[in-house]
Amino acid sequence: MAQDYWLPRDYMGQKTWIDNFSVKIGGYETTLSLTPEILTYIADVKAYSDFLFLKEVGLRADVKELISHRRIFLNGKPGEVINAFPTITLRGTPPTSINEPVFRALTRLVRTIKSHANYSVDIGRDLRIIGAERPLPGEDVKPVLRAKFVGGKLIIYWKKGKMTSIDFYVDRNDGNGLVFLGNNVKPHFTLTNPIAPGEEPKTWKIVAQYRLGNEPYGDYSDQIYITLSSIF
Numbered sequence: 001m002a003q004d005y006w007l008p009r010d011y012m013g014q015k016t017w018i019d020n021f022s023v024k025i026g027g028y029e030t031t032l033s034l035t036p037e038i039l040t041y042i043a044d045v046k047a048y049s050d051f052l053f054l055k056e057v058g059l060r061a062d063v064k065e066l067i068s069h070r071r072i073f074l075n076g077k078p079g080e081v082i083n084a085f086p087t088i089t090l091r092g093t094p095p096t097s098i099n100e101p102v103f104r105a106l107t108r109l110v111r112t113i114k115s116h117a118n119y120s121v122d123i124g125r126d127l128r129i130i131g132a133e134r135p136l137p138g139e140d141v142k143p144v145l146r147a148k149f150v151g152g153k154l155i156i157y158w159k160k161g162k163m164t165s166i167d168f169y170v171d172r173n174d175g176n177g178l179v180f181l182g183n184n185v186k187p188h189f190t191l192t193n194p195i196a197p198g199e200e201p202k203t204w205k206i207v208a209q210y211r212l213g214n215e216p217y218g219d220y221s222d223q224i225y226i227t228l229s230s231i232f
Contacts, residue, residue: 006110006131007103014103015053017128021106022046024127031118038109045102047095058089137162141218143208147226154226156189156206163210163217171205178207193228201229 008014022042029039065086072080098105110129113119124130143166146157158166168181168189182189195202208221 006129007107015049018046018049018102020128028123028127031123032113032116041098041105044096045098045106048097049102051092051095055089055092062086062089137212137218139218141210143210143218143221145206145208145221145224147206147224152193154191154193154228156191156208156224158184158187158189158208160187162212164213165211166208167211167216168206168208169220173203173205178205181206183211195228201227203227 008017022045025034025042026039028034069083069086073082076082113127113129114124121130143158148155148157156168160166165183165185166189167183169178170181171178181191204226205223206226207223209219210217
């Protein structure tokens with residue numbers, strides 16, 4: 001089953017990840033041959049992350065109070081009291097900073113941890129350096145195709161989702177039935193006009209099927225009919 005990347009994309013997810021990693025990593029100092037420098041670095045990351053988080057929470061609260069104060073000061077209702085200017089969160093003294101974006105360094109550390117002889121899946125899960133498993137799409141999933149002529153080319157639009165790629169098949173109405181037309185990894189599929197000037201228009205039927213990894217997956221799409229002519 002496919003897995004998501006271990007690093008969360010959103011800020012709160014990353015903050016929670018740092019909290020967990022910093023608490024758990026010390027327990028694997030001997031098992032994973034972690035140096036004091038590594039543990040100090042992680043402690044510094046945790047301290048600075050906490051400082052950033054608390055300052056952001058405080059500043060957001062400040063902004064909310066300032067907006068309320070501004071409203072009353074400029075457009076207050078009769079009887080509303082203009083209170084003293086709100087107390088603003090002080091800058092404070094930041095902890096030791098980091099000279100490189102944190103998750104660049106931590107990504108290297110995670111690779112080192114995973115290459116250690118004592119590393120195991122249980123350790124990976126405990127440290128949250130293994131992504132969550134993604135459920136496979138249903139076996140009845142099928143592509144939805146839409147075609148459009150743009151600048152003398154046929155473009156077949158499709159959505160990739162969690163799939164690896166897509167195979168296209170065409171029936172050129174020449175007695176050979178459906179034959180392979182091409183594979184497309186990244187939407188969308190583009191086909192240059194195959195009809196030479198002066199040729200009669202031709203109608204093709206096109207279907208597609210997803211691939212997951214190297215194997216076909218799911219059902220064939222509904223057929224779409226394409227009329228090709230020497231002048232698009």
